[in-house]
Amino acid sequence: MSFAHRLWHWIRGFLALAVLGAGTTASAADYPDHPVRLVVPFPAGGGADALARTIMPKVGEILGQPIVIDNRPGAGGNIGSEFVARAVPDGYTLLYGTNGTHAINQTLYGKLPFDPQRDFEPVSRMTRIAAMMVVNPAVPAKSVAEFIQYARTHPGTLSFASAGNGTTSHLAGELFKSMAGIDLLHVPYRGGGAAMTDLIGGQVTMMIDVMPNAFPQARAGKVRALAVTTARRFPSAPDVPTIAESGVPGFEMSAWDGILAPEGTPRPVIDRLNDAIRRALDDPQLKQTLQERGAETVAGTPEEFARHIAAETAKWAKIVRQSGAKVD
Secondary structure (H helix, E strand, O other), rough: OHHHHHHHHHHHHHHHHHHHHHOOOOOOOOOOOOOOEEEEEEOOHHHHHHHHHHHHHHHHHHHHOOEEEOOOOOOHHOOOOOOOOHOOOOOOEEEEEEEEHHHHHHEOOOOOOOOOOOOOEEEEEEEEEEEEEEEOOOOOOOOOOHHHHHHHHHHOOOEEEEEEEOOOHHHHHHHHHHOOOOOOOEEEOOHHHHOOOOOOOOOOOOEEEEHHHHHHHHHHOOEEEEEOOOOOOOOOOOOOOOOHHOOOOOOOEEEEEEEEEEOOOHHHHHHHHHHHHHHOOOHHHHHHHHHHOOEOOOOOOOHHHHHHHHHHOOOOOHHHHHOOOOEO
């Protein structure tokens, strides 16, 4: 760790102690006393943004203060993540973290300006997110097996879109391409919303994207759903088979999200946030809404979230290396 990094850790530790000493904002009873900013490190309109905007109003309602979404996209989520890593640890600047920001990027990027585990306090995991393989309606394939055959008879002419280099949609596409033994051109976009727009318009052939972004378009008939990426069929789309049962045995992938705070955030604040998130995700109506969009609630303790991040970092490192993806 550089001297500057050590100095910043010392300063943040001092600020955290000052907050604790003040006794007001650090108290679970008094926090929060003004709006909380949640940094979503991805563009507005994508799957991550949609989930954050679905869940966090209920969390804010329980906390008694609004949670303001601040989209800070760029570098696969690294720009927004670094912003939160450097924020004052008082509980008023939080991060919407994902398997991208806190598992994939450690292996994908040659060097990160922050440490995904050391520079954050896990608050709570929120959802497990299925992904869906969708194609433009003009593609003649009606199943994964037909798509694989179509790709083999049209080598080098089909493409798959992603929300950006190293994102879940990119790695899912690379893994599918590798396991299916087909040739597809990767076309990265700046966010899932832009990628889906071009898929609908026919500029790209296929995309494996998180269900909150892909499923509404499939239900509207704008794209055709071929399969889901989970090990079992997803409850809200029981007629859509899995990729594994459709000709690519062993294929399984899902994304996840959660809330993190800067390292040094007082534990009473973490506990207050954790309680609000867990209560929000216990709401039957919110659970149903999330499941209809392709996400299952999996809230837990900060310690459980920390262990999950560590395990997922190792898992995604293998997938990144297998895909050959790298961003300098």
